[in-house]
Amino acid sequence: MSANNRCAVKEFPLPDREYRVAPARCWDANLSGPTSPRRGKRRRRSPLPLFLLGLVLFGCGFLLGRRALAQEPPAQAAGVSVSILAPENAAAGGGRAESDRAAPGREPDAAAPGDWNLLLVNWENPLPEDFSVPELTQLVNGHAIDRRAYPDLQRMMDDARAAGLQPTICSSYRTREKQTELFENKVQRLMNEGLGRTEAEEQAAMWVARPGTSEHQAALAVDIVDKSNQLLDETQETTSVQRWLMDHCAEYGFILRYPTDKAALTGVNYEPWHYRYVGREAAAAIMERGICLEEYLADVSG
Ligand SMILES: [Zn+2]
Incomplete structure (x- = not known):
């Protein structure tokens, strides 16, 4: 549906590829800027707590893995690998x-x-x-x-x-708000030409969809x-x-x-x-x- 008789966007320089190649999340992550300049000044922490945490997680993972293998048939286990495909692959x-x-x-x-x-x-x-x-x-x-x-x-x-x-x-x-704005603009233009509200809405709807439609x-x-x-x-x-x-x-x-x-x-x-x-x-x-x-x-x- 058109907003009016002219495209909202007129002339603008077109890059070779007009669209973002990566999904928005990845793109935004890439644009998150350089890493903090204070990073190099961080105090070195003892590796012991991390080691202990890793040991606990490994232990939990091992036990859960044994339970899963015991309960699930091989076909379902294969399905798990599909679910970790990257979103862009799933969308392809x-x-x-x-x-x-x-x-x-x-x-x-x-x-x-x-x-x-x-x-x-x-x-x-x-x-x-x-x-x-x-x-x-x-x-x-x-x-x-x-x-x-x-x-x-x-x-x-x-x-x-x-x-x-x-x-x-x-x-x-x-957005619904944008559609409402476009529809109202069209109705107002028709009313300015002398139409009543109902008739203006009916004619406007042939060019700009009513909000929600x-x-x-x-x-x-x-x-x-x-x-x-x-x-x-x-x-x-x-x-x-x-x-x-x-x-x-x-x-x-x-x-x-x-x-x-x-x-x-x-x-x-x-x-x-x-x-x-x-x-x-x-x-x-x-x-x-x-x-x-x-x-x-x-x-x-x-
Ligand atoms: Zn359209």
């Missing part, structure tokens, strides 16, 4: 890892309506009041996205750039424009960035969420810049069949 599969966890019995890639990446957010399906924002990966320029969708987003942006294009993210995760609040959507044209209007669809994204976004699990002829179902006008992460299987089906997320979910729900 994008939606796949979560899908596996949700339903161990089905195909690893099979989409199901309850999957996190298939969350339906629209005017009829607002986010619950107590919606908890998923863990985010912080991007440059203050943007952020669900960390499970980040690896695919990064690949899509990298490949678009490798194709000689200049895709630019101008909107991503929004935006995919941006779910951290699953990004607005991407061509650096050479940052207008959020129909001219976006003629840019080389949008042509590439519309052809390739499904390969990375993204869909053009508000196609030109689906406003009656999505409740949102055509937006050739708003891309939504749904995972690769759902994205392929949706983009190939020219349907919208609402239609896809109705199909898979049977």
